[in-house]
Amino acid sequence: MLELPAIYAENIHRWLPELLYYSLTTLKIASVSFLLAVAVGIFFAVCRTSGSRLLRGFAVVYIEVARGLPIVVLLYIVYFVPPQLFPGLNWQWFSDFTGAVIGLALHGGAILAEVFRSGIEALHKGQREAALTLGMTPAQSMTYIVFPQAARIVLPPAANYAIGLLKDTSLCSLIGVNELMNDAKSIAFSDYQPMAVFVLVAGIYFAMSYPLSLAVRTLEWRLNVSR
Amino acid sequence: MSFLEVLDAKGWYFLTTLLGGWPETVTVALGALIFALIFGLLVALMRISRWRALRYPAIAYLEIFRGTPALVQLFVIYFGFPDIGFEPSPFQAAIVGLGLNGAAYLSEVYRAGIESIHRGQMEAALSLGMTPARALQYIVLPQAIRTMLPPITNFAIILLKDTALVFAIGVVEIMALARNLVTETLQSAAVYLIAGGIYLCVTIPMARLAAGLERQRQAWH
Numbered sequence: 001m002l003e004l005p006a007i008y009a010e011n012i013h014r015w016l017p018e019l020l021y022y023s024l025t026t027l028k029i030a031s032v033s034f035l036l037a038v039a040v041g042i043f044f045a046v047c048r049t050s051g052s053r054l055l056r057g058f059a060v061v062y063i064e065v066a067r068g069l070p071i072v073v074l075l076y077i078v079y080f081v082p083p084q085l086f087p088g089l090n091w092q093w094f095s096d097f098t099g100a101v102i103g104l105a106l107h108g109g110a111i112l113a114e115v116f117r118s119g120i121e122a123l124h125k126g127q128r129e130a131a132l133t134l135g136m137t138p139a140q141s142m143t144y145i146v147f148p149q150a151a152r153i154v155l156p157p158a159a160n161y162a163i164g165l166l167k168d169t170s171l172c173s174l175i176g177v178n179e180l181m182n183d184a185k186s187i188a189f190s191d192y193q194p195m196a197v198f199v200l201v202a203g204i205y206f207a208m209s210y211p212l213s214l215a216v217r218t219l220e221w222r223l224n225v226s227r
Numbered sequence: 228m229s230f231l232e233v234l235d236a237k238g239w240y241f242l243t244t245l246l247g248g249w250p251e252t253v254t255v256a257l258g259a260l261i262f263a264l265i266f267g268l269l270v271a272l273m274r275i276s277r278w279r280a281l282r283y284p285a286i287a288y289l290e291i292f293r294g295t296p297a298l299v300q301l302f303v304i305y306f307g308f309p310d311i312g313f314e315p316s317p318f319q320a321a322i323v324g325l326g327l328n329g330a331a332y333l334s335e336v337y338r339a340g341i342e343s344i345h346r347g348q349m350e351a352a353l354s355l356g357m358t359p360a361r362a363l364q365y366i367v368l369p370q371a372i373r374t375m376l377p378p379i380t381n382f383a384i385i386l387l388k389d390t391a392l393v394f395a396i397g398v399v400e401i402m403a404l405a406r407n408l409v410t411e412t413l414q415s416a417a418v419y420l421i422a423g424g425i426y427l428c429v430t431i432p433m434a435r436l437a438a439g440l441e442r443q444r445q446a447w448h
Contacts, residue, residue, distance in 0.1 A: 002310045068430035069423050070391035072402060076419045080409070084416035085230055170296035174395060181298060188306065195307035198299060206294040213294065 007196045015187055015200060022183040023204055029100055029169045029179060034162055036105035041112025048117050059113065066110035071103070072171050078103035079175045100172035104165060111161050119154035152223045159216040166209050180204065233417045241421050244408055248401035249425075255321045255390045255398060260383055262326025267333030272363075274338055285334070292331035298392055300324050305396040317397035324396075325389055329382065336378045340371035373444055380437035384430050391426070401425060 047059035066074065079099030083091045123146060131141030173181035180201060188197035228236070273285035292300065305320035315323065344367045352362035394403035405422040409415045 064431055064434070065427060068427045068434065070388035070402075070426055072391040073419065073423050073426055076402075076405075076415075077423055080415035081419055084414070167296040170298045171392070173298070174392075181296070184299075185302075188302075193310075195303065195310035198303045198307050202291075202295040202299045202303060205296055205299060206291065209294045210290065 002195055004196055004199070007193060008200070011191065011193070011196070012200075015197065018187065019180060019183060019201060019204055022178065023180045023208065025097075025177070025179040026166070026169050026181075027208070029097070029104070029172055029177070030162070030166045033101045033104035033108060033169075034165055036101060037108030037112050037161075037165070038158075040105055040109025041116050044109060044113035045116035045120060048113060049120050063110045063113055066106050069107075071107050071168055072174055074107050075100060075103040075171060075175050078106065096172075096175055096177045099175060100169075100177045103175075104168060104172070107168075108161060108165055112158060115154055115157045115161070119150040122153050123149055155223060156216060156220045159212070159219060163209050163212050163216065166212065167205060170205070230416055233414050237412065237414060237417065238421065241408060241414075241418050242425075245401050245404050245418070245422055245425055248399060248404040251318075251398055251400040252387070252390045255318065255325065255393055255400065256383070256387045258318075258322035259325035259329055259386055259390075262322060263329030263333050263382075263386070264379075266326065267330035268337055270330055270334035271337035271341065274334060275341065289331050289334065292328055297325065297328045297389055298395060300328055301392065301396050317393070320396055321390070321393040321398050325386060325393070328389070329386055332385070333379070333382055336375055336382065337371075339378075340375035341367055343374045344370050377437050377441040377444060380433065380440055384433045384437065387430060387433070388426065 044059045047055040131145040170181040184201040188194040270285050273281040301324040304324045352366040391402045408418045
């Protein structure tokens, strides 16, 4: 029978600092790809709601493809395909970290594009027009009228996406990024303690995502005016 | 060889080889779907129960499985369980892992579906002398199915995509075959793009189906 407490008592001083160090990489991947995904998402949400048929079609194809692919497959495509398609270019800068961040951002961009679109579409045009008529500047109407209403629709799903993203960073280990999951694998197999190490790692992921999810619940509750 | 020459010379071989992993992908997805449908209902019922002894374990389960990555869950089951005396095959670990992960998702779908049915329906059934279980079976669940069908279809899509993880615990499905092909031929561009195409051929029509079901449901209301 496995004595988890005894195993932890003996090894945790070696395992935990190392795992926590690599969870910084995990947080770095998550935050950089989140910011990138927001940019990609805004771009495609604007395309998706634009008057131009070409832009709309482009956005629809992107969203369907990026959401239809498993994230792992998307990561493999982003990381392994371009260097082979364009072998003439310089790929020195294209590390596994960069590939992971771009892959996750492309996936997240498609999710956030739909979130932002629902935010844009939910707002009646009249709101902005009324604000302008009342003498607000466009910037004021954006700050006081449009944004507070759009935020209520957009923030909860965007925050939920961020939690999902934090967990999805574990997939980057599959293309070789040295983050929490990859380090866990190397410790687990070199120390022959898969159960103890993977349970500990599950705990670290939980410790990162659970406070976020509590915050999202509070946010949802506070933004819900109809309560 | 340029990319197009590779596609021309090897494309068919790559496609047929990758499609050889399709039965494994579908088996894992269907196995996990059935597991999650059954176990998720159980968790949902515990979650809405009046008894704390049922409700609290369900909440703990939900928080833990939604708070940790599916890949970690698969690793705990496949690599960790042998430490406590179970040795699951890659297939069993994949189905149980994705099934447990999915049950946490589905139980919320069930709960929302059950809660969307007006309380009066349950009360009426109880006052007619039905037991709570019968009222759930004959009155509440048949009505809730309508609300739940679109999110269940969406869940099936998520599950199909999540099967692309299970090569990490040794199931020889599409992604595993793709990696083998790349090791064998070094043609990563062609192989991974074809693999992506295979997934899209299934997930995009399924997403359309889910969207159609959702529109239909809204038309009923």
